[in-house]
Amino acid sequence: MKAQRPAPQKTRAPRRRSKREMRFRDFVEPALEAKQLRGNEASSIRTDRVRLRRVLPAIGHLKIGRLTPERIESFLQDLARGDAKHPPVKGATVNRFHSLLSSIFRYAVKKGFIDAHPFAGGRIERSKESPIIPRYLGRAEQRRLLAVIRQSCPEKVIEVELAILTGMRRSEQWNARWQDWQPREGILNVKGKTGPRKIRINRAAHRCLARVKKRSRGEYITPERNDGPLDRRLWFEKAVKKAELSPAFRYHDCRHTFCSRLVSSGVPLLEVQQLAGHKRYSTTLRYAHLSPDHLKRAIEKVEF
16 A cells, blocks of 8 residues: 655745835835836946945835935935045935935835835935036047057057047947948947937048957957956046046046037037937037037027
């Protein structure tokens, strides 16, 4: 007679924690996953995770009941103040933390983890931001910078030329592939901060791409990519320092240079917005003061 096998025991499903037991850290990962599924760029999610390194030690352990607007505002003020381990954070950066926290709480409300959004009704005000003054290269500065790059890392010269000639964001330039280039149409399809967009390639940029193509061995357009998923741009920072550019010049300022030269040449701001891929017209307006006599030309159009 065969021995009877013991009936399998039913495993209990893990008990869902009550709202009172839940802590902020419990719904951070689901919120980030939801952002990713909505199509947010991987670079944006990485930036969120970097900021969460400051957030979670401060409020990650707090239960739902203690996540009051006053407590969250106190954390944001601590960021602005700084401490022994961290320097003070500017208003614009505090607002990036504000947006991150708001998106996580918005997800928590939607899923029923919390009853009310702590930021609702403007209870936690955003910080005032200093006006952004675009930094762009003058012609003499450009010659000085490129001369240094030619000496220290000549293979990077074309990379900087492309950044200035196309206005690509660093993430767009870094991830562009040869299969995305349409030489006949003068288009380079890229994907970055604002999603997919088409970069217009002028004749000078076309010549740059053709030179890179001759020596390219991989699928990416950016030559001599560094090992790893990120480009640290140390070569660029060293070149800027050696060229004695003041005020400081960042790689992203190559994009400012692109926009500034368009406006200075009399290109209408709406066209600059389209060429640069700005989501908001207000971003393009930062360059309006560079337009030659733009207000004078505009006022002369009024006749009696």
